[in-house]
Amino acid sequence: MDKDDKIEETEVSEKSAKKGILASLRQVRFALATTIVLLSLMTISAVFVVRVWSKTETSCYEDLAMETEDAIDYLEANLRSDRTMLRVIAGLIGNADDIDSIEVGGYLANYDVNSLITQAGILLPGDELMSTKGRRSRVSSTLNFEHESLLGEHISSPQPSANNPNTQVIRSFVPIRKDGICIGLLYSAGSPSNIGKAWIPGIYDKRGHCYVVDRRTGEIIINTSSDGITDIHDIPFIQTDPSYTKDGTINSILAGRKGYSVYTSEDSGERSFMCYLPFSIEDWEMVALVPESAVFSGVAPVRNGMYLMIAASVVVVLIYGLWLLRAIRSSLAETEQKANMDVLTGLQNRNRFETYLEKLEGTKDRLVCIYVDANGLHELNNSKGHFAGDQMLRFIADTLKVYFDADHIYRVGGDEFIVLQKDMSDIEVKSHLMSFSDALDRNDYHAAIGTSTYSSDMTTDALIKTAETEMYKAKKRYYDQIGKPMRP
Numbered sequence: 001m002d003k004d005d006k007i008e009e010t011e012v013s014e015k016s017a018k019k020g021i022l023a024s025l026r027q028v029r030f031a032l033a034t035t036i037v038l039l040s041l042m043t044i045s046a047v048f049v050v051r052v053w054s055k056t057e058t059s060c061y062e063d064l065a066m067e068t069e070d071a072i073d074y075l076e077a078n079l080r081s082d083r084t085m086l087r088v089i090a091g092l093i094g095n096a097d098d099i100d101s102i103e104v105g106g107y108l109a110n111y112d113v114n115s116l117i118t119q120a121g122i123l124l125p126g127d128e129l130m131s132t133k134g135r136r137s138r139v140s141s142t143l144n145f146e147h148e149s150l151l152g153e154h155i156s157s158p159q160p161s162a163n164n165p166n167t168q169v170i171r172s173f174v175p176i177r178k179d180g181i182c183i184g185l186l187y188s189a190g191s192p193s194n195i196g197k198a199w200i201p202g203i204y205d206k207r208g209h210c211y212v213v214d215r216r217t218g219e220i221i222i223n224t225s226s227d228g229i230t231d232i233h234d235i236p237f238i239q240t241d242p243s244y245t246k247d248g249t250i251n252s253i254l255a256g257r258k259g260y261s262v263y264t265s266e267d268s269g270e271r272s273f274m275c276y277l278p279f280s281i282e283d284w285e286m287v288a289l290v291p292e293s294a295v296f297s298g299v300a301p302v303r304n305g306m307y308l309m310i311a312a313s314v315v316v317v318l319i320y321g322l323w324l325l326r327a328i329r330s331s332l333a334e335t336e337q338k339a340n341m342d343v344l345t346g347l348q349n350r351n352r353f354e355t356y357l358e359k360l361e362g363t364k365d366r367l368v369c370i371y372v373d374a375n376g377l378h379e380l381n382n383s384k385g386h387f388a389g390d391q392m393l394r395f396i397a398d399t400l401k402v403y404f405d406a407d408h409i410y411r412v413g414g415d416e417f418i419v420l421q422k423d424m425s426d427i428e429v430k431s432h433l434m435s436f437s438d439a440l441d442r443n444d445y446h447a448a449i450g451t452s453t454y455s456s457d458m459t460t461d462a463l464i465k466t467a468e469t470e471m472y473k474a475k476k477r478y479y480d481q482i483g484k485p486m487r488p
Contacts, residue, residue, distance in 0.1 A: 208290030
C-alpha cells in the first residue's frame with residue numbers, strides 16, 4: 001500500500017469515526033430527550049395528580065359543608081312547616097269550648113297523618129294521651145306532661161310510641177293555651193328513620209351519611225346510616241391527624257360549633273371526612289360523614305394508572321373542567337336565588353318585590369296591598385337579644401304564609417313585610433288578617449297592619465303608600481295604647 005492509499009484510507013476511517021460519533025451523539029441526544037420528555041411527563045402527571053388529590057380533599061370540605069348546610073336547611077324547613085301547622089291547630093283547639101268536643105276531634109282529624117308523620121294527638125295534664133279519634137290512654141310511664149310543658153314548643157328525643165312502646169318516635173310539641181294557661185300539648189310524631197330518609201337529602205350522592213345529635217345529651221336522634229350508633233360518644237374514632245382528636249371533635253359538636261374532622265373508622269379501617277354544623281331551631285347538631293373512597297373515587301383510577309397512561313390525566317382534566325363548569329353554573333344560579341331571597345325568613349326580598357312591581361302595571365285589578373310592621377322589635381332585641389328578634393320575624397313570616405300566597409310575600413325592610421294579594425275579597429282579607437293577628441297575640445307578638453285596595457285611578461306607588469300610611473296609623477295607635485313613644 002503506497003503513501004497515497006494510506007492517506008485516503010485514513011481519511012475514510014476518520015470520516016467513518018465522525019459519522020459513528022455523530023450517530024452515537026444523536027442516539028444519546030434522542031435517548032436523553034426521550035428520557036427528559038418521559039421524566040417531564042411523569043413529573044407533570046405526578047404533580048397534576050397530587051394537586052388534584054389535594055384539591056379534591058379541599059373541595060371535599062367545601063362540598064361537605066355546603067351539603068351539610070343544605071341538609072340542615074331542608075330538615076329545618078320541613079320541621080318548621082310542621083310546627084306552623086301545629087300552631088294553627090293548637091290555636092283553634094285553644095279557642096274551642098271543650099277539648100273533648102267533636103269540633104276538636106275534627107281539628108285533630110284534619111292533621112295529615114301519613115307514612116312520615118305516623119301519629120298526632122294531645123298530651124293532657126295527668127299524663128294522658130288523646131288520639132285523633134278522641135280515645136285516651138295513660139302514658140305516665142313514658143311521658144310527663146309537667147316536664148314537656150315546661151319546655152314549651154320543642155322537638156323531643158326519641159320516645160316510645162303510643163301505639164307500640166317498642167317503637168321509638170320523635171314528637172314535635174306545641175302548647176295549647178286557653179286564657180293564657182297551657183291545657184294540653186298538641187304533637188305530631190314520626191319515626192327517626194322515616195324522618196331521616198324523607199327530610200334529609202343524600203350526602204355525596206348518598207355515599208355519605210348524617211347524624212342529628214342532641215347537644216344536651218350527645219344522643220343521636222336521627223341516623224341515616226346502618227351502623228346502629230345511638231350516642232355520638234360511641235363513634236368508632238381512631239385519631240389519624242394530630243389536628244383532630246376524638247374528644248376535641250365531640251366537645252366541639254356538643255358545644256354547638258361548626259367545623260371539620262378527619263378520622264379512621266375502627267370498623268372499616270377507612271379514613272372518613274366529617275363536617276358538623278348547628279341547627280337554629282333546636283339544640284341539635286348536624287354531623288355529616290363521607291368515606292375517603294367516595295371523596296376520591298373520581299381520581300383514584302388516575303393515580304393508579306398515571307405511570308402507564310398519561311392520556312388518563314387529560315380525561316381527568318376534561319372531567320374536572322366539566323364538573324367545574326357545572327359547579328360554576330350551579331353557583332351562579334344559587335347566587336341569583338340568594339340575591340332575591342331573604343335568608344332569615346325564607347321570603348322574597350326587596351329586589352324581587354321591585355321586579356314584581358314592574359310587571360304589575362296594567363294587571364292590578366282585584367289587587368290588595370297589605371303592609372305589616374313588627375311592633376316592639378327594637379325593644380325585644382335590646383331586652384332578649386337579636387336571636388329573639390329573629391325568632392319573631394321568622395314567626396311573622398311563617399304565619400303570613402299560612403294565610404296568604406307565599407309567592408307574593410316580601411320582606412322589604414328590617415321589620416317590614418308587604419303582601420300583594422290578588423283575587424281575594426275585602427271580607428276574606430279582613431278575616432285572614434284577624435286570624436294572623438290572633439296567632440301573633442297567642443305568641444305575645446304584635447304587628448301594625450295597613451291595607452289598601454287598588455282602584456282605577458291609583459298608581460302602584462299610591463297603592464303601596466296608602467297601605468304604608470294605614471300601617472303607621474295602626475302603629476301609632478299601638479304605642480299610644482301601651483303608653484310608649486313610637487320609634488320613627
